[in-house]
Amino acid sequence: MLNWTSLSGSNLFMPHGHCYLWKPELVGLHILSDALIALAYYSIPLTLFYFVRRRSDLPFIWIFWLFSAFIVACGTTHLLEIWTLWYPTYWLSGSVKLLTAMVSVTTAVLLVPIVPQALALPSPTALALANEALQQEVAERTRIEAELRRNRDLREAIFNESADALFLVDAQTLFTLDCNQRAVDLFQAVDKTHLLGIEGHMLQRYQFSQDELQEIGAEMQAKGFWSREIEYVTCQGNIFWGNLAVKPITVAERVMHLVRVTDITDRKRAEHALQEREAFLRAIGDNIPNGYLYQLRREPDGRYHYTYVSAGIERVSGLKPDAVLADSSLMFKLVVEEDLPAVLQKGEESAQNLSVFDLQVREQLPNGKTRWLRLCSMPRRLDNGTIVWDGMRLDIDDLKQTEEALRQSEVRNRALIQAIPDLLIRMKQDGTYLDIQTTGNVLPYNASRMVIGNNIHAILPADKAQERMQYVQQALQTRALQVYEYQLRLDGNLQFEEARIIPCGEDEVLVIVRDISDRKQAEEALRRYERIVSATTDAISLIDRNYVYQVVNQTYVNWYNKPQDEIVGHPVSELLPVNVYETTIKPRLDQCLAGQVVQYEMWADYATLKPQFLSVTYNPYFDNAYQAVSGVVVSLRNITRLKQAEVELELQSLIVRNMAEGVCMVKSADDTIVYANPKFERMFGYDAGELKGKHISIVNYADAEATPVAAHQAIATTILQQGEATYEVHNVKKDGTPFWGQGIASLFEHPTYGTVLVAVHQDVTERKQAEAVIQASLKEKEVLLKEIHHRVKNNLGIVDGLLQMQSRRSSDPQVIATLKESQNRIASIALVHEKLYGSKDLANIDFAQYIADLTAHLFDSYNTRANQIKLMTQIEPIALNIDTAIPCGLIINELVSNALKYAFPKKRAGEIQVLFQQHPDQRLTLCVRDNGIGLPQDFNLKQTKALGITLVKGLVKQLRGTLEISSQQGVIISISFTRT
Numbered sequence: 014m015l016n017w018t019s020l021s022g023s024n025l026f027m028p029h030g031h032c033y034l035w036k037p038e039l040v041g042l043h044i045l046s047d048a049l050i051a052l053a054y055y056s057i058p059l060t061l062f063y064f065v066r067r068r069s070d071l072p073f074i075w076i077f078w079l080f081s082a083f084i085v086a087c088g089t090t091h092l093l094e095i096w097t098l099w100y101p102t103y104w105l106s107g108s109v110k111l112l113t114a115m116v117s118v119t120t121a122v123l124l125v126p127i128v129p130q131a132l133a134l135p136s137p138t139a140l141a142l143a144n145e146a147l148q149q150e151v152a153e154r155t156r157i158e159a160e161l162r163r164n165r166d167l168r169e170a171i172f173n174e175s176a177d178a179l180f181l182v183d184a185q186t187l188f189t190l191d192c193n194q195r196a197v198d199l200f201q202a203v204d205k206t207h208l209l210g211i212e213g214h215m216l217q218r219y220q221f222s223q224d225e226l227q228e229i230g231a232e233m234q235a236k237g238f239w240s241r242e243i244e245y246v247t248c249q250g251n252i253f254w255g256n257l258a259v260k261p262i263t264v265a266e267r268v269m270h271l272v273r274v275t276d277i278t279d280r281k282r283a284e285h286a287l288q289e290r291e292a293f294l295r296a297i298g299d300n301i302p303n304g305y306l307y308q309l310r311r312e313p314d315g316r317y318h319y320t321y322v323s324a325g326i327e328r329v330s331g332l333k334p335d336a337v338l339a340d341s342s343l344m345f346k347l348v349v350e351e352d353l354p355a356v357l358q359k360g361e362e363s364a365q366n367l368s369v370f371d372l373q374v375r376e377q378l379p380n381g382k383t384r385w386l387r388l389c390s391m392p393r394r395l396d397n398g399t400i401v402w403d404g405m406r407l408d409i410d411d412l413k414q415t416e417e418a419l420r421q422s423e424v425r426n427r428a429l430i431q432a433i434p435d436l437l438i439r440m441k442q443d444g445t446y447l448d449i450q451t452t453g454n455v456l457p458y459n460a461s462r463m464v465i466g467n468n469i470h471a472i473l474p475a476d477k478a479q480e481r482m483q484y485v486q487q488a489l490q491t492r493a494l495q496v497y498e499y500q501l502r503l504d505g506n507l508q509f510e511e512a513r514i515i516p517c518g519e520d521e522v523l524v525i526v527r528d529i530s531d532r533k534q535a536e537e538a539l540r541r542y543e544r545i546v547s548a549t550t551d552a553i554s555l556i557d558r559n560y561v562y563q564v565v566n567q568t569y570v571n572w573y574n575k576p577q578d579e580i581v582g583h584p585v586s587e588l589l590p591v592n593v594y595e596t597t598i599k600p601r602l603d604q605c606l607a608g609q610v611v612q613y614e615m616w617a618d619y620a621t622l623k624p625q626f627l628s629v630t631y632n633p634y635f636d637n638a639y640q641a642v643s644g645v646v647v648s649l650r651n652i653t654r655l656k657q658a659e660v661e662l663e664l665q666s667l668i669v670r671n672m673a674e675g676v677c678m679v680k681s682a683d684d685t686i687v688y689a690n691p692k693f694e695r696m697f698g699y700d701a702g703e704l705k706g707k708h709i710s711i712v713n714y715a716d717a718e719a720t721p722v723a724a725h726q727a728i729a730t731t732i733l734q735q736g737e738a739t740y741e742v743h744n745v746k747k748d749g750t751p752f753w754g755q756g757i758a759s760l761f762e763h764p765t766y767g768t769v770l771v772a773v774h775q776d777v778t779e780r781k782q783a784e785a786v787i788q789a790s791l792k793e794k795e796v797l798l799k800e801i802h803h804r805v806k807n808n809l810g811i812v813d814g815l816l817q818m819q820s821r822r823s824s825d826p827q828v829i830a831t832l833k834e835s836q837n838r839i840a841s842i843a844l845v846h847e848k849l850y851g852s853k854d855l856a857n858i859d860f861a862q863y864i865a866d867l868t869a870h871l872f873d874s875y876n877t878r879a880n881q882i883k884l885m886t887q888i889e890p891i892a893l894n895i896d897t898a899i900p901c902g903l904i905i906n907e908l909v910s911n912a913l914k915y916a917f918p919k920k921r922a923g924e925i926q927v928l929f930q931q932h933p934d935q936r937l938t939l940c941v942r943d944n945g946i947g948l949p950q951d952f953n954l955k956q957t958k959a960l961g962i963t964l965v966k967g968l969v970k971q972l973r974g975t976l977e978i979s980s981q982q983g984v985i986i987s988i989s990f991t992r993t
Contacts (some may be wrong), residue, residue, distance in 0.1 A: 026101035026371040029094075040098060047091040054088025057081075076127065079120040086113035132763040180213060180272040183570060184261060187212050187226075190269065199255075199276055201247040203834065213272060218244035220253060233261060242277060254281040283973075298350070299324035304407035307388070309341075311364060313398040317341055320401075329408055331379050349375040349383065356388070363392050364400045373409065385413045396940075396987055397979060421934045436526035439517070442489060444469035444482055447521065477501065481512065485522050488514045498529065509533040555634060558606060560599070562586045572649075605631035605645045614652070618782065626656040678761075679709045679769040681733070696754075698777060699745035714745040730760050732770055741777065812839055857892035860901070864888050864927060867902060868909055875913045882917055885926045891937070897993060900968040901939060907961045908941040908986055916945025916984065923983075939988045948980040 016235075033039040058081035065077050069361040090113055093106040172179055178196035180189050193207050200216060202208050214221045221229070233239045240258040256275040305325030311317050318341040322334045330347060347354055361884065363370040370390045375383050390404020437450035446465050470478045477499060483755055488495040495514040500507055500912040509532075553570040554562055561584050570577050573588060575948040585602075586594045601611045611631040618624050627649050634644040675693030679686055689704045692814055697704070697712050704711075713721035722741055731738040737759035744754040759771035868884055893901065909925060917923045928940040954962070954976075965986075969976045974990025 026103055028097065028099050028101050030098040033098075038732070044095050044098065047094045051088040051091040051095075053090065054084045057084050066769045072130075076120075076124065079116065079123065083113070083120050086116050089113070100495055175273075178255075178274040178276075180208075180270075180274070181264075182213050182259075182270040182272050184268045184270055187214070187270075189213055196274070199247070199253075200245070201249040201251065203248075204521075207248060216245050218246050218323075229259070233259060237261075242281075245274070253278040295323070301325050301405065302409075303329070303411075304405050305329055306403075306405045308785060309402045309404075310402040311360075317345075319344065327407075329406070330376065347376045347378070349377055351375075360402075360682070363390075363402070364476050367392050367394060370402060370404065384408060386410075395984070396977065410823070433525075438524040438526065440469065440485065440522055440524055442522075443519040446472075446487075481514075481524075484514050485524075488522050489520065490517045492516050524614065532919045551651075553649045555644055556578075556585060556602065556647060557644045560602060567648075601629075602645055605633055606642050608633055608642055617649075625651050626653045674773050677704070677772050678763070678766075678775065679764045679770040679772070681729070681760075681770060682766075684709050685770065687763075687766050693774060696746075696774065697744070697865045698750075712744050714743040714751045716743060728756075728758070729770065732760060734759055741781075741854075752776055753781045796905065801855070856896050857894050860891050860893045860929065860973065861888040862899060863898065863902065863904060867905055868927060871906065871909050871913065875910070877913055881920060882913065883921050883924045885924060887928045887930070889930045891929065891931055892959075894993070897972065900971050904939065904965050904968050904988060905941065907965050911961050912943040912945065912984070916943045918946065919946070925956075935992045937990055940985065942983060942985040944983040948978070949982055952980070954978055 027777060030040055033043065041741070061081050061582060086109065089109050090106070090986065093102070093109055097103060097106055103441045173193045175193055177197055178199045179193045180196060182189055189211055190210050192205050194205075196208060197201075197205050200208060208216075214226075229239050238258060238260040240256065242256050245253055245255050254277050256273075256277050258273045258275075260271050262271045263269075301323070305328075306321070306323040307319055307326075308321040309317060309318055309846055319337050322337045324334060324404040324795050326332050326334055326337060330344075332347075345353070345356075356372060356374055359370055359372045360749075362368065370392065374386055374389050376386050377383055385408075387407045388404065389407070390402040392400055392402050394400055433450070437448075438446060439448035440446055445468050449465060469481060472478070480497075480499065484495040484497055493516075496511065498509065498511050500509050502508070507530075508528060509530045511527045511529045513527075515523045515525070517523045532609040550568060552572050553566045554569050555564040557563055562581050565577060565580050566949060570580065571579060575588075580588065585598060588597060597615065601613065605611045611629075611632070613629050615627055615629060616624055617627050630648040630650075632646040632648070634646045635641065636643040675696045676688075676690040677686055677693045678688040686704045686707050686709055689699075691701065692699060694704060703969045708722075710721035710725045713724045715721050719727070728738065728740050728742065731740070737757070739755070739757050741753060741755050743751060745751050753776070754774050755773040755777040756772045758770050761769050761771050763769045820829050823829055823832070859879075864886060865888070868886070872882075872884065905927065912925050916925075923944050925943045926941070928942075929937070932935050965988075966976060969988055969990070971989075972990040974988055977989075979985045
């Protein structure tokens with residue numbers, strides 16, 4: 014039995030080196046070779062060990078361990094070869110070789126069955142291709158996930174940011190599952206939790222019954238959606254009208270109802286107001302007391318027929334409105350035969366020139382009577398050539414009778430005028446005499462030239478003619494009687510005349526000239542007397558020693574509101590209260606009768622005046638011999654206004670001293686302050702009286718724009734030129750603190766200082782700071798609004814890109830065409846937002862440029878060559894808001910797209926015209942026409958279900974407009990609506 018001693022025993026054998034004869038070169042060669050081999054064999058397992066540790070995912074790892082054991086064993090045999098050169102341990106060497114053989118055989122045996130499996134592993138090339146495919150799949154999956162996220166974000170944005178209230182409702186329970194923020198705002202809820210988990214129709218003012226709910230479900234199954242206008246009640250109890258639309262959708266294999274509620278309260282109110290307005294106008298038309306309204310149409314083929322007649326026709330003409338509408342000839346048969354040609358001729362002129370039809374005709378009533386009527390209407394021409402007259406018929410029979418009565422009255426009045434003894438002249442505005450009526454009582458000046466047709470400047474002296482013409486112009490302008498007096502010299506005598514000028518037409522007057530020389534002489538004599546008695550506006554009286562009135566002037570009479578004979582000859586005590594007479598009047602009269610002049614002031618009440626403050630003067634009246642006082646001359650002067658002025662002046666002074674605003678007065682001559690109230694002094698930080706005498710520029714702030722003196726000069730110049738001014742100025746306090754002030758200043762002539770500037774001043778620093786904050790806020794909001802339009806345009810671009818991607822993936826031409834139409838519609842909306850954020854006016858867009866860009870996009874979209882289909886536009890420069898621009902853009906998109914697709918088949922050449930114009934009544938007309946093949950013979954606008962025409966009809970209804978379609982040498986589509 015072998016043991017370690019036998020294996021390592023070396024006494025039985027000789028060293029292997031003897032075989033090499035111990036030749037150093039041979040021994041060294043074997044030592045070097047075996048050593049290098051052993052080193053290599055030992056390093057290879059280490060490398061395999063490291064490789065296996067790093068790649069634990071490799072198949073057949075155990076084979077690497079067998080190879081490592083086999084290689085280590087081989088390396089050990091080579092080490093023993095070096096060892097046995099000196100130590101003959103051949104048993105040990107053989108044992109190691111046996112071990113090596115066992116490991117080698119085991120490895121060889123186990124390697125055979127795994128060779129097929131190893132051959133089945135992918136090659137590096139296959140792995141590279143698989144890896145590349147995997148990377149492409151990962152990239153595609155990443156892109157799809159990004160698109161899904163964008164689609165999800167877009168759907169969430171559309172849901173949450175929609176202008177309409179949106180709800181997700183369980184199809185079975187009808188409970189609300191989700192809603193957007195617009196729903197919370199529209200229904201005035203605190204948050205969306207108040208709207209979730211309830212039945213949607215619970216928010217309605219009138220809830221649906223079970224039968225109605227079943228009918229709604231059946232209609233939804235048949236049409237795919239359901240819509241109705243109903244009333245809602247908000248969480249706050251307010252009522253509004255909404256357009257309810259419901260459509261079933263599938264989310265995560267679960268059927269739900271997407272519910273949209275659009276607030277149409279304003280539209281409902283407008284419809285109600287329109288209905289009331291229509292009823293109001295119809296009531297007016299039906300109740301015109303002496304006439305009726307009508308609408309008459311003349312078709313292109315010359316046929317006349319009435320499309321509307323108000324109910325008043327039965328009262329005026331005895332015809333039923335329905336009968337006239339059915340047979341228009343009934344109206345023409347009423348006209349007297351002699352007047353009918355004039356009616357037809359006037360109608361033809363009105364139709365050709367679109368001029369007002371205004372004619373008076375006679376009408377033969379069914380009862381045989383003849384009556385005068387006035388026909389008045391305004392024509393308009395429709396696009397198809399039809400002429401429409403909107404007007405009224407008025408019964409003017411009474412007016413005709415009145416005219417005849419006036420004619421007869423004119424004859425009578427002319428006879429009366431001829432009997433008037435004054436000089437009557439009918440004269441034109443330029444001074445030409447049209448008619449003259451003279452009598453023997455008035456001797457006309459320059460009678461030889463006073464003939465019809467002559468001008469006043471050829472008859473009267475130049476100054477008198479000019480004066481007369483001035484009064485003529487005043488009479489015509491004011492339409493009022495003008496009276497003036499003048500004097501002329503006739504045959505050496507001075508003659509006084511009175512001229513009364515009466516307007517009697519647009520450019521004519523009647524001048525009545527009367528000789529007032531005798532009256533003037535009497536008036537002059539009376540004035541000389543009055544100048545003696547009434548030399549003053551004061552109330553003057555003469556009282557004798559018995560306290561009896563002897564003489565009073567007219568002012569005295571007026572104050573007491575008594576006839577003169579009830580004052581003169583009566584004692585003073587009869588006109589005055591007893592206590593006033595005894596305590597105030599009589600003692601002072603006695604003083605004056607004693608020879609003293611008495612003056613005093615008192616309040617007095619008179620019958621015709623309010624309480625008056627009087628200055629009373631008593632002067633002694635001496636007899637003719639100037640010996641004794643025979644009476645008292647009493648002079649009463651009303652100084653109430655003077656007294657009130659003194660009080661008001663004192664009050665104003667008190668107000669100025671205590672008012673909340675600062676007030677100062679600046680002398681214009683040297684710009685010094687002559688007065689400043691306490692508020693003005695405190696505003697600028699000065700002590701009382703410290704500013705007086707200072708130059709006004711001391712309160713102005715010096716900056717880079719102007720010096721204090723220059724700032725004041727600019728303000729003063731404006732005040733001196735305009736009389737007053739309102740201004741803002743940069744001021745400075747005494748301690749150097751600057752602040753903004755606002756002032757209102759005006760000129761005033763001061764008795765002491767001459768021309769002064771009076772300014773009311775206040776500190777507006779806080780207001781200026783607030784204005785700056787507001788301006789900054791407005792600028793920020795403008796930037797945010799532009800960003801919103803920009804983002805909406807970008808989001809619509811994303812939707813357009815998604816549709817384009819979907820179009821590329823589809824091979825169905827109909828699907829591709831539908832997606833292209835949707836892209837064009839989205840592009841028309843996006844173009845509105847692009848124009849808005851690129852415009853200075855964020856509320857309106859230049860619709861002319863918009864139409865040009867939109868049509869150019871459509872021609873590019875349908876690859877239309879310019880030499881095949883020409884585009885002609887006639888667009889007025891009109892700015893539209895976004896609510897009008899988007900429907901108009903969609904309408905143009907649909908109409909131009911339809912023309913490009915269907916009007917010119919087989920590459921037929923043609924022309925498309927787009928017209929957009931505004932009328933004086935604020936109505937807009939959009940017209941799209943082409944000269945293509947036209948519409949089908951069986952086309953019916955009301956029955957067609959084409960998506961494009963349906964969309965156009967809906968958009969026109971949204972604009973509250975009218976849609977007209979005709980097919981003559983192509984297609985003409987005209988849309989008219991009122992600008993909002």
